[in-house]
Amino acid sequence: AARWQRWLFWIAAIGYPAAFLFLWVPENALCPLYPRIFQVLNLHALFHIVTTVSPYCYVVFMTYHRCMVLKRQAEHRLGGG
Secondary structure (H helix, E strand, O other), X not given: OOHHHHHHHHHXXXXXXXXXXXXXXXXXXXXXXXXXXXXXXXXXXXXXXXXXXXXXXXXXXXXXXXXXXXXXXXOOOOOOO
């Protein structure tokens, strides 16, 4: 796999569990004790950003990996229909 494909894989593999362990769990465990701090940190919003980017990276990685296995040229589209 190309270097950027490995990056996509590692972002997906590390991002989702790390967001759970380092953003969601601390917020839910400590927010009742320190509500003002967690309102400022916005860990919940960061959690949702990371857990959205991680699966997207995995889907892109798997799409390109499948094209490589099937020996097909990958298409690049910007969207819009």
